[in-house]
Amino acid sequence: MKLISTFLKDLKLSLRSYYIYIEIIMALLIIAVLLFVVPDNMSSGYRLLVHLDIENAEISQVVEQFMSKNDSSMIDEQIFADLDISKLAEEELEASESEEPGVQTIELVDSVELLRTGMEEDRNTVGMVVSFNEETAKLAMEFVLQGYESEQMRNLLQAQFAAPMTALLPGYVDQTELTVLDEAAEKLPAKVNLLPVLLLLNSSFVGLFIIAAYIFMDKEEGTIRALTVTPLRIREYLLSKVGIMLLTGIVTGSMTVLAVAPRHVHYGHFLVLMISFNLFGSALGLLIGSFYDTLTKSMGSLYLVIIVLALASVSYFMPAFSPLVIRLLPSYPMLFAIRETLLKSPDIGYIYTWAGVFIAIGLVLFALAEWRYRKTITV
């Protein structure tokens, strides 16, 4: 009962101060930018790494020539020239319907290892290994994909390379084969892919700053002391603030995800994560706030913590750059867990493990914060 009264009072107070509106306005900005400014796919097309595993100089030359000729401007002509018309029409239709821009640049690499590391460094890369069997005098082609390429992209690759090659060297081409680096990988449209970072910052970590601001408001007015001489417990006082942050976090988070990725999000899983991460953020904000008596004095620490946590987004966008220090940041698994809730087949185990971990850490931080506040209240 007391908790509810305190919560309602805090809600009234927060609606009458401007902090809460920062979060809401930020959410609206994020929605507007993602919906109207960020294109669906920011990549300008794929890079193709090719390794030629061919001893026979003559054949090797023919294939290399084909590859060097096959720059992006010629691709379509090549397909038109060498493919059966009826099949082509169908494939062209499929290719143009998809948002895949196809292969734009081709690079030759010296080994299969180089090809794989190259692909891991740049997720916008596909690979192709061409080998020649001297005994049977047959050419074999193997495509190496990241795993999130669409069906259309796979068809496009076949059309772009396998079919013309067959036409170029009739009787030589034996088979084409497809392997993927990660069977489960799924490529999200750019704006959906940006969501985890923005959601984490606005709906979980901005709360860290806002909850501290609320506490300082109470400290400056001295109302925190007035509550100390009532039957209300400090825990209830702090929980009420956590509740306010949770409410605004859920509202802004849901607003954003439902506006930007309504067909991607698994809302139930998403909610669980938002609650867990928000609790973590609020408890951290409370704890940091307990060491200072004004917002101005605490600003440095709060800012530093938010920036450090935000660093994880670098590795989120560039998986090749994930040093241990970044992987150790709590925000690192948070980002990938949120991303999971946006995939077609989310990794439930991953989502709920991290949800549980951060609820646990949040509770520990909260207990510490409670202890700190009990200790530092003064006349």
Place this chain on the structure above:
Amino acid sequence: MIDVRNLSYSYSHNKSYAIRDISFEVGEGEVFALLGPSGAGKSTTQGILTGLLPIQTGEGEVAGFDLRHMSRDLFNSIGVSFEQSNVYGKLTALENLAFYRKLFDVETEDPMELLKMVGLDHVANKRAGDYSKGMKHRLTFARSMINKPKLWFLDEPTTGLDPTIAGQIKDIVLKRKQEGTTILLTTHNMFLADQLSDKVGFIVDGELKLIDTPRNLKLKYGQRLVQVDYYQDGELVSETLSLAEAGEKHRLSEIVAAGNIETMHSREATLEEIFIKVTGRELVYNEAD
């Protein structure tokens, strides 16, 4: 109601004590005033008794609760009016009280009635942030009554208020006293203490120098004083002389002999004068702070 023994408290947890070895008792229905200059340790003492500050050395009981094992339940039976007003500036006076009353498990007062009592009913729906200092102070005072406390802590209840309002506050306290509320009054206003309290304690530099009733103190330390205003070289001069001191008695007869007396009357010593005499310290009292 209050029984504390050997309380000492240090904010920095070292040998510099804000209060040292304080012991006193306040019986049910009594009004006890802690008197002392600024920085003497009055608020610190009240802070320990209200559980705001953790007890360090010593022991005690407040409203039947052991200070070492405080229960939140204690706060249902005490009320605390703070020296510095502390209300939600973004809530109206009425909202402030309406919220606060929900925090208690006991019967509470009607917020509007309380506001009427302290003369804030006409601005009940105005945000407390727009109140003057004195209005905020009255709201803080009114709030401390909301749970009909059996034990009431008042820290400087009239400081900074204009005399009329200070008078109203004094009347409210007197009325509660008559209804049987036990009151711990912390003040450096000797006049208020004299009018309200059954017992006073003089506190200086963290130490409680003496406890007694105002009446006894006056009998013990008070001397008959004569205040005389007279003309000397055309200017009006005022002097207060004690009849207990031979030198001053002599001086008085000189003034009388000179015959230029404007007014002359005898009076008993005030608590303030007794305080100075007992502690050797002035009670710097400034209505403006």
